[in-house]
Amino acid sequence: MTTTLELSGGRVLADRMDGTPTMASPSWWGADTVRLRGRLDDVAVHVRRYTAAARSYVNVSAAVAATEAAGAAGIGPAVVSWDVDAGEVVLADLTETHRTATLADGNSADFVRRYFEIRSRVGELTPNEARYATVFDDIRELSARLQDAGAAVPAELPFFLRVLDDAEKRIAAAGFDREFRHGDGNLSNVMVARDDASLLLLDWDLAAVMDPFQDLGVALVELAEDETHARELFEIAHGSVDEALLARSLFYGYADHVRQGLLGILVDALDPGSYEYSKFGDWQLLRARLALSGTRSGELLRRIDR
Numbered sequence: 001m002t003t004t005l006e007l008s009g010g011r012v013l014a015d016r017m018d019g020t021p022t023m024a025s026p027s028w029w030g031a032d033t034v035r036l037r038g039r040l041d042d043v044a045v046h047v048r049r050y051t052a053a054a055r056s057y058v059n060v061s062a063a064v065a066a067t068e069a070a071g072a073a074g075i076g077p078a079v080v081s082w083d084v085d086a087g088e089v090v091l092a093d094l095t096e097t098h099r100t101a102t103l104a105d106g107n108s109a110d111f112v113r114r115y116f117e118i119r120s121r122v123g124e125l126t127p128n129e130a131r132y133a134t135v136f137d138d139i140r141e142l143s144a145r146l147q148d149a150g151a152a153v154p155a156e157l158p159f160f161l162r163v164l165d166d167a168e169k170r171i172a173a174a175g176f177d178r179e180f181r182h183g184d185g186n187l188s189n190v191m192v193a194r195d196d197a198s199l200l201l202l203d204w205d206l207a208a209v210m211d212p213f214q215d216l217g218v219a220l221v222e223l224a225e226d227e228t229h230a231r232e233l234f235e236i237a238h239g240s241v242d243e244a245l246l247a248r249s250l251f252y253g254y255a256d257h258v259r260q261g262l263l264g265i266l267v268d269a270l271d272p273g274s275y276e277y278s279k280f281g282d283w284q285l286l287r288a289r290l291a292l293s294g295t296r297s298g299e300l301l302r303r304i305d306r
Contacts, residue, residue: 007090008083013038013047032058032205037093045080046094050087053271057145057263058205060087062131066180066204067091069127075118076201077191094191098200101190106223109236111197115190116237118199119215122207123179130180131208135218135255136168138206142262151269153262154285156293160258163292163301167251170304174244176211183207185218185256213245214252221253221287227296247303254291261285 007013013036032054036047050060061084070076071091078092105111133141143161146153154160182189183206191200216237224230230250235241264281291297 007040007047008086008088009081011040011081013040013045032203037095040080040090043080044093044096046077046091048089048091051271053267054205055087056270057142057266059131060084062127062129063205063207064089065127065129066125066207069125070122070201070204073121073125075121075125076204094200097195098191098193101187101192101199103187103223105187105190105192111192112223112233112236114197114199116216116219116233118201119182119219120212120237122182122201122215123212125180127180127207132178133208134168134210135183135214135252135259136164138259139164139255139262142259142266145266146262146269149266149269151265153265156285156289157258157262160288160292163297164251164255164258166301167255167304170301171211171248171251174248174304176213176248178209179212180209181207181212181215183210183215183218185215185220185222185253187222211248211252213249217249217252218256219253220249221256221291243303244306247300247306250291250300251304254288254297257284257288257291261288 033048033050036049038045038047050058064082064084067076067089068079068082071079077094080090080092082089101111101115105115139161143153143157182201182204184203186203189201189203191202193199216234219237220230220233224233227250231241231246234246234249238245261281261284264277264279264284267277268281
């Protein structure tokens with residue numbers, strides 16, 4: 001069994017080990033990349049290589065720029081090197097020093113506070129390249145890609161799109177600021193230091209210049225058990241409760257359910273048998289049905305206008 005691997009530029013990864021295995025829904029860790037661990041120039045590193053399917057829908061250069069900026073600011077793991085053409089990023093290996101956050105961490109008030117703080121700090125980053133896209137833009141792009149791929153889509157998709165189009169128009173009419181944000185609320189993208197419980201953010205594929213309340217919304221729907229809980233978390237993050245902004249944030253989160261569901265369908269079409277995305281996508285579509293199909297969604301829509 002080989003213990004070395006040639007990386008881009010002819011460099012050799014020594015003491016090669018397989019990366020941390022992926023996890024099934026409702027979370028995954030590494031399904032969009034092939035991950036390896038080893039030593040590069042005697043430094044412990046974690047190598048991410050985007051899969052062919054992922055490279056077809058991820059803006060790799062923007063994701064790498066965000067990853068590098070986050071590492072330089074201490075918000076993410078340090079970046080050792082990268083090769084955009086090869087879809088390869090070499091990061092400091094956190095396996096021995098950090099653990100992956102879970103939903104159980106959301107029960108800790110201290111974790112929640114620090115989590116919202118680090119998400120807010122992302123707004124200070126100035127990567128060399130950044131996407132400019134809302135979750136609604138991403139849904140339109142994914143819908144077009146699904147059509148091109150001839151993929152089967154859920155019967156409820158036209159209904160989802162009509163409701164989200166209403167939400168997008170109301171948000172646009174209200175107006176919003178744009179800041180650089182991480183954009184992915186999945187807690188498996190958070191690493192917790194074993195010594196001092198400090199946090200780092202991983203996986204910057206959805207990072208973009210966006211409404212800051214979009215980033216808050218995707219975090220809320222991941223952490224909150226219900227709307228009452230979401231209101232409590234919103235107050236921690238924002239400092240006070242604004243009903244219109246809370247409704248906006250929640251709808252961004254609901255839109256993210258649809259985005260992640262469509263992403264799962266697309267990966268299934270591009271790379272059949274990718275069960276991590278398939279299971280995660282099915283779970284997110286179920287959450288979209290529950291969030292958007294009830295009478296409560298209409299009341300939330302009207303609240304955006306307040």
